[in-house]
Amino acid sequence: xxxxxxxxxxxxxxxxxxxxxxxxxxxxxxxxxxxxxxxxxxxxxxxxxxxxxxxxxxxxxxxxxxxxxxxxxxxxxxxxxxxxxxxxxxxxxxxxxxxxxxxxxxxxxxxxxxxxxxxxxxxxxxxxxxxxxxxxxxxxxxxxxxxxxxxxxxxxxxxxxxxxxxxxxxxxxxxxxxxxxxxxxxxxxxxxxxxxxxxxxxxxxxxxxxxxxxxxxxxxxxxxxxxxxxxxxxxxxxxxxxxxxxxxxxxxxxxxxxxxxxxxxxxxxxxxxxxxxxxxxxxxxxxxxxxxxxxxxxxxxxxxxxxxxxxxxxxxxxxxxxxxxxxxxxxxxxxxxxxxxxxxxxxxxxxxxxxxxxxxxxxxxxxxxxxxxxxxxxxxxxxxxxxxxxxxxxxxxxxxxxxxxxxxxxxxxxxxxxxxxxxxxxxxxxxxx
Amino acid sequence: xxxxxxxxxxxxxxxxxxxxxxxxxxxxxxxxxxxxxxxxxxxxxxxxxxxxxxxxxxxxxxxxxxxxxxxxxxxxxxxxxxxxxxxxxxxxxxxxxxxxxxxxxxxxxxxxxxxxxxxxxxxxxxxxxxxxxxxxxxxxxxxx
Numbered sequence: 001x002x003x004x005x006x007x008x009x010x011x012x013x014x015x016x017x018x019x020x021x022x023x024x025x026x027x028x029x030x031x032x033x034x035x036x037x038x039x040x041x042x043x044x045x046x047x048x049x050x051x052x053x054x055x056x057x058x059x060x061x062x063x064x065x066x067x068x069x070x071x072x073x074x075x076x077x078x079x080x081x082x083x084x085x086x087x088x089x090x091x092x093x094x095x096x097x098x099x100x101x102x103x104x105x106x107x108x109x110x111x112x113x114x115x116x117x118x119x120x121x122x123x124x125x126x127x128x129x130x131x132x133x134x135x136x137x138x139x140x141x142x143x144x145x146x147x148x149x150x151x152x153x154x155x156x157x158x159x160x161x162x163x164x165x166x167x168x169x170x171x172x173x174x175x176x177x178x179x180x181x182x183x184x185x186x187x188x189x190x191x192x193x194x195x196x197x198x199x200x201x202x203x204x205x206x207x208x209x210x211x212x213x214x215x216x217x218x219x220x221x222x223x224x225x226x227x228x229x230x231x232x233x234x235x236x237x238x239x240x241x242x243x244x245x246x247x248x249x250x251x252x253x254x255x256x257x258x259x260x261x262x263x264x265x266x267x268x269x270x271x272x273x274x275x276x277x278x279x280x281x282x283x284x285x286x287x288x289x290x291x292x293x294x295x296x297x298x299x300x301x302x303x304x305x306x307x308x309x310x311x312x313x314x315x316x317x318x319x320x321x322x323x324x325x326x327x328x329x330x331x332x333x334x335x336x337x338x339x340x341x342x343x344x345x346x347x348x349x350x351x352x353x354x355x356x357x358x359x360x361x362x363x364x365x366x367x368x369x370x371x372x373x374x375x376x377x378x379x380x381x382x383x384x385x386x387x388x389x390x391x392x393x394x395x396x397x398x399x400x401x402x403x404x405x406x407x408x409x410x411x412x413x414x415x416x417x418x419x420x421x422x423x424x425x426x427x428x429x430x431x432x433x
Numbered sequence: 434x435x436x437x438x439x440x441x442x443x444x445x446x447x448x449x450x451x452x453x454x455x456x457x458x459x460x461x462x463x464x465x466x467x468x469x470x471x472x473x474x475x476x477x478x479x480x481x482x483x484x485x486x487x488x489x490x491x492x493x494x495x496x497x498x499x500x501x502x503x504x505x506x507x508x509x510x511x512x513x514x515x516x517x518x519x520x521x522x523x524x525x526x527x528x529x530x531x532x533x534x535x536x537x538x539x540x541x542x543x544x545x546x547x548x549x550x551x552x553x554x555x556x557x558x559x560x561x562x563x564x565x566x567x568x569x570x571x572x573x574x575x576x577x
Contacts (some may be wrong), residue, residue, distance in 0.1 A: 411480055414502075
């Protein structure tokens with residue numbers, strides 16, 4: 001089957017926009033009238049539902065942030081009563097207090113519909129056996145994929161996470177054709193399979209991976225596809241939107257964001273202004289049909305680029321590219337947005353220095369001063385001071401070219417920069433703004 | 434003429450320009466009972482290079498490497514100077530006249546007189562000229 005719901009998925013763009021406008025208009029009226037939280041926010045922003053006269057007027061509405069959910073723990077901004085809810089999910093709270101998401105039956109249906117379209121778009125359907133190796137429980141991954149896979153008529157193998165050898169046995173015995181899990185867990189499965197003497201390519205029917213819940217790169221995709229002989233697709237979502245919702249189609253050129261469910265904007269994270277499609281910025285989503293926990297202009301914090309061209313697969317909904325970084329990591333140096341990932345990428349191409357680095361930002365006079373500390377590689381030291389100076393100039397030159405901002409480089413001794421086991425903290429910002 | 438016996442292995446260590454780095458290097462060498470016979474520090478913007486002649490260069494190299502330092506060997510020569518006015522001039526003139534460029538140099542005044550350590554662009558040439566001019570080159574065996 002080409003599309004789960006061709007009428008919606010291949011609807012002309014103009015009609016999609018009209019539908020979005022109607023949904024947005026009624027959402028804003030409903031929230032302004034019935035929710036103290038949203039009413040207050042719109043008052044503060046000096047915007048009334050009548051000010052929304054066309055779709056682009058969405059940018060008059062206030063933003064929402066993760067902290068709005070944390071500050072209103074657990075359910076203070078829900079717009080449904082507990083009796084109307086049929087499920088809770090709770091995020092892990094790695095960066096603070098956990099956040100709670102409530103769902104009405106309609107919310108679950110929208111979520112499941114979103115995944116039914118997505119899974120169909122990457123070639124899955126009736127006859128497939130989908131092994132769901134995301135965690136089941138408070139985390140949205142397991143149950144979300146479970147219902148989406150059932151909806152398209154596939155057979156679900158709900159293995160959840162863990163007991164990897166048993167997962168591989170079941171994958172073989174029940175002929176799983178697809179697996180949904182984190183890319184790192186799939187790599188682990190691949191390694192364990194090899195130890196067990198199981199060749200995923202020959203001894204299983206696996207041909208599709210639906211991989212997400214953590215950032216991964218195209219390089220990793222190539223590795224997984226070449227090694228395991230499957231097609232690996234990225235899946236995107238976050239519990240505030242409902243859970244994992246959007247995937248790439250077989251073209252593997254960005255996530256299709258279903259317009260009837262979500263209105264996408266890309267904004268400049270510094271100024272909050274809307275950016276054109278094709279420009280890199282912060283993903284901001286308005287959920288058009290959520291009942292229990294509406295999200296208006298929710299700033300997820302992920303950096304990406306929107307592509308509003310009709311996809312080669314025929315779907316008309318806008319796509320966003322795979323996530324390129326987090327706003328939390330972004331630095332503004334003399335008005336230019338700089339991401340540590342750009343520094344990392346530039347350094348990777350210079351063998352004279354190591355891959356570890358530290359960015360120190362200071363304000364000198366009126367100007368921002370960015371220093372990159374990087375380790376001089378063993379073997380590229382030759383006693384000659386001029387040689388070391390050349391290495392430093394080379395690094396400065398490369399960084400300036402890729403960041404468009406002047407950077408000072410300090411070469412340090414190998415092993416002297418901090419190492420991180422978990423999330424790396426590579427930026428020291430000494431500016432007091 | 435066997436010039437090789439006059440080629441001395443100096444160790445060079447890349448060092449950040451911050452307090453305690455020389456102490457860290459010196460402590461490591463002391464622990465290994467390595468004696469430093471001569472040394473210098475060259476300073477550039479933000480970093481430095483510590484250069485030393487030691488009695489056991491291989492051991493020093495391995496020890497420092499194991500501690501994560503960037504270490505390299507460099508060939509230098511050592512010339513005996515008269516410890517009196519004009520002593521340096523005599524040696525420098527020999528090399529200058531021969532067209533040998535001195536990349537860097539440092540000196541120490543030991544029990545048996547003053548010694549000039551030289552890093553030059555043409556080691557063989559320098560050794561030949563110094564020998565024929567009658568000045569005294571110290572053999573490698575004096576150091577290690």
